[in-house]
Amino acid sequence: xxxxxxxxxxxxxxxxxxxxxxxxxxxxxxxxxxxxxxxxxxxxxxxxxxxxxxxxxxxxxxxxxxxxxxxxxxxxxxxxxxxxxxxxxxxxxxxxxxxxxxxxxxxxxxxxxxxxxxxxxxxxxxxxxxxxxxxxxxxxxxxxxxxxxxxxxxxxxxxxxxxxxxxxxxxxxxxxxxxxxxxxxxxxxxxxxxxxxxxxxxxxxxxxxxxxxxxxxxxxxxxxxxxxxxxxxxxxxxxxxxxxxxxxxxxxxxxxxxxxxxxxxxxxxxxxxxxxxxxxxxxxxxxxxxxxxxxxxxxxxxxxxxxxxxxxxxxxxxxxxxxxxxxxxxxxxxxxxxxxxxxxxxxxxxxxxxxxxxxxxxxxxxxxxxxxxxxxxxxxxxxxxxxxxxxxxxxxxxxxxxxxxxxxxxxxxxxxxxxxxxxxxxxxxxxxxxxxxxxxxxxxxxxxxxxxxxxxxxxxxxxxxxxxxxxxxxxxxxxxxxxxxxxxxxxxxxxxxxxxxxxxxxxxxxxxxxxxxxxxxxxxxxxxxxxxxxxxxxxxxxxxxxxxxxxxxxx
Amino acid sequence: xxxxxxxxxxxxxxxxxxxxxxxxxxxxxxxxxxxxxxxxxxxxxxxxxxxxxxxxxxxxxxxxxxxxxxxxxxxxxxxxxxxxxxxxxxxxxxxxxxxxxxxxxxxxxxxxxxxxxxxx
Numbered sequence: 001x002x003x004x005x006x007x008x009x010x011x012x013x014x015x016x017x018x019x020x021x022x023x024x025x026x027x028x029x030x031x032x033x034x035x036x037x038x039x040x041x042x043x044x045x046x047x048x049x050x051x052x053x054x055x056x057x058x059x060x061x062x063x064x065x066x067x068x069x070x071x072x073x074x075x076x077x078x079x080x081x082x083x084x085x086x087x088x089x090x091x092x093x094x095x096x097x098x099x100x101x102x103x104x105x106x107x108x109x110x111x112x113x114x115x116x117x118x119x120x121x122x123x124x125x126x127x128x129x130x131x132x133x134x135x136x137x138x139x140x141x142x143x144x145x146x147x148x149x150x151x152x153x154x155x156x157x158x159x160x161x162x163x164x165x166x167x168x169x170x171x172x173x174x175x176x177x178x179x180x181x182x183x184x185x186x187x188x189x190x191x192x193x194x195x196x197x198x199x200x201x202x203x204x205x206x207x208x209x210x211x212x213x214x215x216x217x218x219x220x221x222x223x224x225x226x227x228x229x230x231x232x233x234x235x236x237x238x239x240x241x242x243x244x245x246x247x248x249x250x251x252x253x254x255x256x257x258x259x260x261x262x263x264x265x266x267x268x269x270x271x272x273x274x275x276x277x278x279x280x281x282x283x284x285x286x287x288x289x290x291x292x293x294x295x296x297x298x299x300x301x302x303x304x305x306x307x308x309x310x311x312x313x314x315x316x317x318x319x320x321x322x323x324x325x326x327x328x329x330x331x332x333x334x335x336x337x338x339x340x341x342x343x344x345x346x347x348x349x350x351x352x353x354x355x356x357x358x359x360x361x362x363x364x365x366x367x368x369x370x371x372x373x374x375x376x377x378x379x380x381x382x383x384x385x386x387x388x389x390x391x392x393x394x395x396x397x398x399x400x401x402x403x404x405x406x407x408x409x410x411x412x413x414x415x416x417x418x419x420x421x422x423x424x425x426x427x428x429x430x431x432x433x434x435x436x437x438x439x440x441x442x443x444x445x446x447x448x449x450x451x452x453x454x455x456x457x458x459x460x461x462x463x464x465x466x467x468x469x470x471x472x473x474x475x476x477x478x479x480x481x482x483x484x485x486x487x488x489x490x491x492x493x494x495x496x497x498x499x500x501x502x503x504x505x506x507x508x509x510x511x512x513x514x515x516x517x518x519x520x521x522x523x524x525x526x527x528x529x530x531x532x533x534x535x536x537x538x539x540x541x542x543x544x545x546x547x548x549x550x551x552x553x554x555x
Numbered sequence: 556x557x558x559x560x561x562x563x564x565x566x567x568x569x570x571x572x573x574x575x576x577x578x579x580x581x582x583x584x585x586x587x588x589x590x591x592x593x594x595x596x597x598x599x600x601x602x603x604x605x606x607x608x609x610x611x612x613x614x615x616x617x618x619x620x621x622x623x624x625x626x627x628x629x630x631x632x633x634x635x636x637x638x639x640x641x642x643x644x645x646x647x648x649x650x651x652x653x654x655x656x657x658x659x660x661x662x663x664x665x666x667x668x669x670x671x672x673x674x675x
Contacts, residue, residue, distance in 0.1 A: 346636075348636035348637075349565050349568055349636050349655060350567075352655040354657065356568070356575065356657045359658070360571070372570070372574075
């Protein structure tokens with residue numbers, strides 16, 4: 001053994017150059033990518049250099065060689081990743097063995113032992129590192145979770161206040177009422193002596209007390225005013241910063257509005273401001289000297305931020321409402337324009353036809369003319385009546401008179417009514433419905449109107465015949481019944497799909513363009529929806545969703 | 556006998572016109588959309604075209620442009636339910652603009668005027 005080690009040492013030191021070139025040759029025959037992975041991203045040559053620094057270059061004496069061996073055995077050396085170290089040693093072993101032709105067996109045993117130990121050491125190290133980093137990760141993750149929890153808690157607390165105020169803002173549209181409630185809420189939940197809310201009146205540079213709650217509720221006159229820049233509140237509004245006057249009795253800025261106010265020993269005032277403007281201030285009073293601390297300032301600041309938000313939203317709401325009104329107005333005007341053209345067309349054509357045939361009958365009442373004319377006149381009168389119904393339905397919807405209805409029967413009825421005489425057009429009708437479909441509460445007359453409109457559109461989409469398929473579905477876990485009415489017409493062109501629910505929109509030259517709009521209205525008033533899907537190759541599907549009566553009961 | 560082509564998508568009204576104008580002694584041909592009207596004019600030009608404006612597909616105003624492009628000598632009477640189309644300068648190239656009415660005397664007068672060369 002000793003002998004072999006000496007040999008090995010000898011080979012390592014004397015054959016360094018040839019070992020190096022042999023190693024390089026070996027490396028060149030291995031995939032560079034594989035090697036980069038093994039050596040933690042370093043170039044194999046760099047690793048080799050390092051290796052020789054450790055094993056060869058630094059060994060100048062036998063003693064040092066033994067020291068190195070010991071260090072390898074004791075697992076002190078971990079310059080390489082375990083795989084890289086093993087790979088290196090295997091490569092080195094091959095090279096070295098070539099140079100130790102005569103004592104192959106022993107040298108191999110030594111290398112094997114070195115390899116085994118290094119490998120064991122590195123694996124142990126690897127797991128130790130892994131465990132360590134994992135427990136560190138875990139600790140960090142725990143800290144992170146705790147931090148997140150704290151943030152969430154704080155956010156939840158803020159949200160509660162936020163929610164309460166938002167709910168107040170929503171519960172009434174009268175801003176004065178909102179402010180009154182907020183002030184009372186603050187006074188009661190924090191048990192302050194008195195709370196007042198001031199707003200800045202820009203044109204007079206004064207602040208007006210908008211709401212108050214507490215002991216001085218009766219003392220402050222209605223619409224109490226103070227100049228900006230005067231008194232505690234005036235200073236706050238002027239500077240935009242809160243003032244905590246814990247000995248307000250000796251504060252030179254104080255203004256006494258009425259004698260009883262002397263009972264107040266501390267005052268805290270917080271501005272209500274947006275990013276660019278002070279809107280007002282929230283002023284709270286205490287009968288105790290030093291009655292306030294920074295927690296009060298913080299919680300009131302949170303509140304006034306919310307208040308600013310409420311006020312801002314109220315403004316926005318108002319503006320949006322006005323804008324919306326304007327839009328509706330202009331839309332109404334354009335609709336009226338389109339409506340007058342369409343109605344002129346829709347009324348004048350049948351009137352001209354009716355009158356024309358009537359006149360022709362007066363002149364020459366021959367039997368064949370009476371036949372044609374009476375048929376056409378009654379047909380045109382129906383058209384006028386339908387027009388009137390459409391317009392009335394659109395402008396003044398009737399109250400719903402709901403009654404439980406068997407939908408498949410109703411739909412079949414309507415199909416026969418509308419489709420009369422259409423069999424010869426080559427339209428094949430099919431209807432499916434689940435057997436356990438409950439009776440659905442609808443207004444039969446109005447719902448028929450919806451179906452008539454939808455069927456008529458479908459028929460008109462298929463002048464040369466096609467398939468009309470009505471599918472009634474009750475889907476699991478969905479609170480509605482779906483009626484799909486599908487035709488095999490050309491579909492709705494993509495460019496007009498946004499338009500089809502607009503009043504007076506139509507691709508036909510007859511009709512009011514109100515049919516689908518009214519249908520949608522009626523379905524929506526039933527608590528349902530009407531939508532469509534259209535593909536140029538597979539026709540159009542109209543989907544009517546009606547609330548499922550069985551799920552409605554659970555509401 | 557003068558040939559009149561009527562282009563109106565309202566079938567009942569077209570039927571009335573056909574009946575009345577036949578009584579007046581014209582030979583009447585009816586089509587229900589502008590595209591067919593254009594084809595008919597190319598094949599067999601009438602002496603007069605009565606053209607509705609609101610029709611499916613190509614409307615009467617657009618059709619008028621096409622038709623005058625094919626034959627700018629063809630007399631055209633625009634016949635519509637809506638008088639405001641008169642404001643559209645594209646309608647001015649028609650020989651007459653008659654608003655639809657159950658009283659066909661205005662239309663008949665216009666037909667007569669156009670065919671006899673008196674511009675209304």
